[in-house]
Amino acid sequence: PPRKVIFSGIQPTGVPHLGNYLGALREWKRLQDEADPATTDLFFCIVDLHALTIPRPGKELRAARQEMLAALLALGIDPAKSTLYFQSDSKLQLTDTASVTDPVARASLKLGLFSYPVLQAADILLHRATHVPVGDDQRQHLEFARECVTNFNHTYCAYPDPNEEPSKAMTEAMLSPPEIILPSASAAKRIMSLTSPDKKMSKSDPSPKSRILLTDDAATIHKKIRGAVTDGLGPVSYDPVNRPGVANLLHIVSALDQKGRDPVTLMKEEGLEGCGMADLKDFVSDRVCEELGPIRERFEIYMRSPWDMRVEIEESAERAQKSAAKNMRLYKKVMG
Ligand code: ADP
Ligand code: NA
Structure with a gap:
């Protein structure tokens, strides 16, 4: 063949x-x-x-x-x-x-x-x-x-x-x-901007807070995700149409999930449903840091040589x- x-x-x-x-x-x-x-x-x-x-x-x-x-x-x-x-x-x-x-x-x-x-x-x-x-x-x-x-x-x-x-x-x-x-x-088909979740995350967005770079350190990742725009519609639920900011965060952790769970299953099994935004954001930050930490370390070594x-x-x-x-x-x- x-x-x-x-x-x-x-x-x-x-x-x-x-x-x-x-x-x-x-x-x-x-x-x-x-x-x-x-x-x-x-x-x-x-x-x-x-x-x-x-x-x-x-x-x-x-x-x-x-x-x-x-x-x-x-x-x-x-x-x-x-x-x-x-x-x-x-x-x-x-x-x-x-x-x-x-x-x-x-x-x-x-x-x-x-x-x-x-x-x-x-x-x-x-x-x-x-x-x-x-x-x-x-x-x-x-x-x-x-x-x-x-x-x-x-x-x-x-x-x-x-x-x-x-x-x-x-x-x-x-x-x-x-x-x-x-x-x-x-x-992930489309990760959305952290600052305006109706637009896709893009390098062309003038706001650096809108995106997480592969080389962001843990503190920067936490800060950007803590600042992510969500809504005032109460505790965490999955509703991509009315709550795009929250859904985007759940899409990110779902895409990073080792077990490959969809956003709703993951939200329920991890006890995120009904919790406050701060808890969801901490959860997302931790997962992003886990994934990107080793990449950042190797990146820095390469850039030095x-x-x-x-x-x-x-x-x-x-x-x-x-x-x-x-x-x-x-x-x-x-x-x-
Ligand atoms: P940007 O939108 O930042 O200019 P590019 O157009 O250079 O990114 O896209 C490079 C690759 O990354 C393409 O394969 C594109 O489909 C993918 N990609 C870009 N932005 C996103 C996003 N927000 N979510 C998922 N995939 C994306
Ligand atoms: Na582009």
């Missing part, structure tokens, strides 16, 4: 927040831990070229790249098991594969609207990914990648003359449309380059 190739990427946005972790990055680690190396390759990419669409001083991007790498290593992405690399390390005509298949009719749309999906599709094609774990918000981008694959196959891997046999290269180059891997049941970190992914980056080069040779062959 063909190898399973899992690909996912994240922008070098500095230290990830709890939403990134529970919605995406912890899933990467799970996929890594569950993968059978005999049948599966994993590619996890820090998409620093995508980041160039927002111009900023080189020094800032460098720091953000380093922080994202340190965070991924610290949360358990193991370069011996997963090909962990910077997009700029496999910079072989990255956009070419996707841009050639880009339908002209789309040109009426603003480039910025779809340059991101093109870059993403290029990475997927570059490593011939068969499976792409994405959050719900990314579904459309993957649809675009699947379209690129169909266009590529149609243009280069099928002869117009049905009597003619496709060449060996054509058969080899033929891509299979990447499938979506949706987050597991335990993954950026060079070691770079060395740690050297082989992995070479693997990414080799994979890209090999596939590009194949594509160029069929493209003439």
